[in-house]
Amino acid sequence: MRFSGKTALVTGGAKGIGAGICKMLVQQGAKVIIADIDTAAADSLAAELGNNAVGLQLDVCEEGQWQAAIDYTESHCGQLDILIQSAGISRPASIEDADLNEWRDHMRVHGEGAFLGCKYAVASMKKTGGGSIVNISTVESIRPGPLFTCYGAAKAAQDAVTKTVALHCGEKGYNIRCNSVHPAATYTPLLQQYLDAAEDPATLEKIYAGMQPLNRIATVEEVANCVLFLASEESSFMTGHQMYVDGGVLAKPYPSGEGA
């Protein structure tokens, strides 16, 4: 199979896009460590996915937990081949509404999280001849809408980490590739939460769909397909790339539509 013999660690792997990636990786032969701050949810997904998946406690902002996660991976699976960083938070607020705590939360999870994840993954992967890191970013890092002050800035910080890691590993000849994936609106629990909270969910869903030229919302599987391509050897000449899985939204002039 495509990922036979490979070990992948997926942060934020218990839910949403991360969970979709875990499922697909297991289906295609990988051993997957579902790392999540919600350990119970990670364990539950691992139980569902069978012997090739295991849940692991990981708060991506905690350096000690990263160290432990990598130690666990190396001792139980031999080596880390693939790191997918999907852990994230998004609480839209304009510059007037967001406070400093919100800013710090977003910067910590996305900026520090990506920094620590890459730091420990590179240290591990360089010992074993290489690997692939895929950081889940967003279209909001490229073209942030007015309500994404904190999220857009934090994801842009993460993007810079992605690129500098790609460049450094290239310079050093580590055979470690590092790329980012930039989804637009996707059917995740977070999106469902927004829809459920709306007075008229059907109208909001149409608005979300209409932001994309393809006039629909992505499925988790469509984003996961893109991530797995970057994780696999098929993309062996790709590093430092920002890959859009965005229904064309970034090809379209701003504004992308109501609510964007």
Next chain:
Amino acid sequence: MTFDFSGKVVLVTGAAAGLGFACAQAFVTAGARVVITDISQAALDKAVAELQGEGGEVLGLLNDASKSADVNALLDKIVERYGRLDIAVNNAGTSSPLSDFHEVAESEFDRVLAVNLKGVWLCMQAEIRQMLKQGGGCIVNMASATSRNTYPGAAPYVTSKFAVAGLTRTVAVDYAERNIRINAICPGNVATPLVLSMVEDLSVLSAKHAMKRLGTPAEVANGVLYLASDLSSFSTGSLLEVDGGWNAI
């Protein structure tokens, strides 16, 4: 990953050699019916023979992508033979000797832009007309790492490839709701006949890539097949960099 394009009708322009040939080869391996074009009959015959030797259903057609009559006739022939066109890879391109910008002849600008830009333009028009009739399709344009970055002394080429990126993104949005996805691939340097015609010292080229090496034709073909497949069903108007990190620098 083994891509599966069984039964799909695929056009790859400029496919007698280099990246186009690698794409045709990958589509053949994935089970597609492949139409390849080129401006050289001899090169085309050789490529067709090689692809058929690998068990492919391949049709070679002499074609100049920069001539609308030629391109329209090409589409007519494809439809006559197969009834449809599922995937088009607009790869035909040309290079230009590196030179001082102020010395570039007007005729050289016209020649490079005719193939690299007008060729893609004309092919997309003809392909989209057919894809609209049949209810959809997928187009991959061959852009370049120099669609987003510069290369000293290569103004005609870089100009043409920047334009291909803009054209791709604009037209992708125009047809997004009509089931036609259009993306471009931006390769870094691969040791193809085209690249070798522009630069003698390949080590200079390797240094431009974060990975400090050139790409292989197969690596670029993987990107093209990804964009042509349903794996990229939510991507349109995007530029896929298969460039060893060139544009991350």
